[in-house]
Amino acid sequence: MVNPGKDQHMSPTSPPGTAQDTAGIHLAVGDRAPEQPRSAGAAMATENLHVYYGDFLAVRDVDLQFDDRRITALIGPSGCGKSTVLRCLNRMNDLVPGARVEGRVTYHGTDIYGPGVDEIEVRRRIGMVFQKPNPFPKSIYDNVAYGPRVTGAKDHLDDTVEQALRGAALWDEVKDKLKQNAYGLSGGQQQRLCIARAIATRPDVLLMDEPCSALDPIATSKIEDLMGELVQDFTIVIVTHNMQQAARVSHSTAFFTAQPDEHGDRVGTLVEFDRTLKIFEDPADKRTEDYISGKFG
Amino acid sequence: MTATDTARTTPARALTPDRRRRDVASTVFVSVLWACLLVAALFLFYVLITIVVSGVSRLDANLITQAPSTIRPATAGVQPAIVGTLLVVGVTALIALPLGIAAAIYLEEYADPRRWFNRAIELNVQNLAAVPSIIFGILVLAFVVRAPLNFGAVALSGSIALALLILPVVIIATRESLRAVPREIRDGSLAVGATRWQTVWRQLLPAAVPGIATGSILALSRAVGEAAPLILVGATTFITFTPDGLFSRYTVMPVQIFNFALQSREAFIPLTYAAILLLIVILLALNGTAIVLRNRFARRW
């Protein structure tokens, strides 16, 4: 069920310009984004996405594109459906009884809800990091090795674990205590361990659901630095309630809000999706402007 | 426990200088609650003391090496019943634990609760847990002892009856242990591409083992003490030989006690209490193990 037809860019090499991107990760909005070369294309996209929980429409009509090896931020007030959209991107919503998705979610052109698509394979390509660090009650090593083990990639496991921990900027801190229980790590270290666990299966896309909301500012800044590194290799989609974070790390930003429908139920709606600079400096929609400027939310 | 009492009056003490003035109704109320606890504790104490005092004289080697005898109760024992209990309950565990744990995994991790048949299974398990134990005896009598299986009144029939009886208990205990594993562990496992079963086998079961073990031991201790269903599946015959296999005729400790009670002969009373004492010691050991397991390995997430 490969779908190469729709895929204009099959080049696996990194697009030019990513090195500069990461160098400027701490700069304010506008310092980096305008100079960005066009992305090689969309790694993922949603078309006409509606999400229901039972009869309740949670999110309506979302069209988004997640550019390859770019960071896309989903922002908005609580209850706006941003996390729901994120959890559709690797079919984690399948686990919620009664959850139903309409429309298309494509991964390099293939509809991940299409026939013949296996949600396990989807999750192996599209990793996820959660709001609260959720290491397994196992050793640091076993946490990182878990993904490769369950996916059958057991060769060179030590190398895989080391690479993943280095990738998550955690190796130097834990290399001497790999056999210790992961619960002994600090919150920020646990979250980086979860990132290491997610990248150990060598996914393509990394979904991050408010990855810093349970962390202190120092740990948060480490994770933000790390995202700048990771974006060289991964397409990242991050949900955040922290607008400054979205402004600091992302290339594109989607603003969601909850709009009452005809029955008065609040339904998550995509208001505006554009380059981050545009969203923060010159939003097209009044609601976005109000939210960004703190008038609402 | 006076700490609770002072806790109650603390706010008042801060404001009222007269500490001797007490709320009579509250004192009476607390005394009644204490009395309830005391009555239950005294009853338990009375039961245990009576068993020890009446049974200790016959707690000897004959008890575990000899078969029961109507002719010489003074030196008779309950060896066939001890062996029978070990055999029957052992096989019960082999049947009920895998089935119960598997059913619990299905209900907790696979079944969509919105499907009517899953809800029916759920309701069914809750109901089965409260069906009188003697009814399970009737079930096994009708299908296992008699046609179609026609095993007769043998140890395996008894094991099947006890296994079906404790199955709902095992299911409910296992489900609770699985439910106690936080959602985040499931999400974390599935998000790296583990399958449902990999998540169950590598994450949920290891985390739930202490709870499952505790529940299983408690369920088996219920099986050890159960007599009613076994009366229907043939454990009541006065057996004087040690059962030698699954298809051997058998008796178990509680049914042996029932048999002695039916004899209503003074001479059997010390022997019966000794058998009861032995049974209680076994049950206390099982319960103690379960409590230790629960306290030692209770995971705090």
Add this chain to the structure above:
Amino acid sequence: MAVTTAGRPRSSAGGSGRDLTPRSPRVGEKIIESLLAAAAGLSVLVTVGIIVALVVPLFTFFAHVSPIEFLTGTTWTASFGDKYSWDKDWGVLPLVSATFMATGIALAVAIPVGLGIAMFLSEYATTRARKVIKPVLELLAGIPTVVYGFLALTALTPILQPLLGIPNIYNLLVAGIVMGFMIVPTVASLSEDAMSAVPQALRSGSYALGANRRMTTLQVVFPAALSGIIAAIVLGLSRAVGETMILAVAGGNLARLTADPRDEAQTMTAFIAQIASGDAPQGSPVYYSLFAVGALLFVITLTINLISIRLVRRFRQVY
């Protein structure tokens, strides 16, 4: 910060890197799921089996005995006389009334004692006290019921007989009292769960109005937990109705309609145990009557259980 080396994921994955079809058919997963579902389905089979086992013999039984006579007759002589004769009195009411009398005595013990303990544990006891009391209390439910029966027969009744004027060593009163203690843990622990589930905010609200702990317990916590407490009592009731061994040993085997709990009287379960432990030849009338009494017992406990399950659900929904 070190330069990322985790990368180049897709180059190693090669051509199948973006293929989302299952890498293997995962037959194992499907087999495992079917096996697990089969295990869960077995519990339904058990219920179906119980119903079939109880209902099929009823056709024969009610071919000889009118259902009206069975349900309304006041004499039960099944265990007397010729085993192979249908010419007996098949009125089940004596067994039913003895069952409910024993159950009533048990509840008269278990409800006050159980609720008192539950209130103590939920509203007064420290965590440490609770940790000691609860497992000890569970022992009451862990003692085999045949042991309780034997104790009632050989130790308790001889003491109570002169005090209460009990005519016979076999009687419902002592058996019922002992059975009451057996179900104390059921009533206490489920009621405590219900009371502990009452939100702290309700208690705080009561204390803020100047109520003391007693008033809060009786006037706020108890009413708020009432449906859970009723569910606990109903479950205790179901236990008592289905209890066999205490009554088979200490209650006696005389089927008769009596209003005096000090009398000997046979319950439904004691009748089943009596017939099963003696020899009831397969195909004899008394053999069929065992199934008829079993079916009635099942229907009664099923009704009680469904009420209790519904009540538990309701109180779980509230908070």
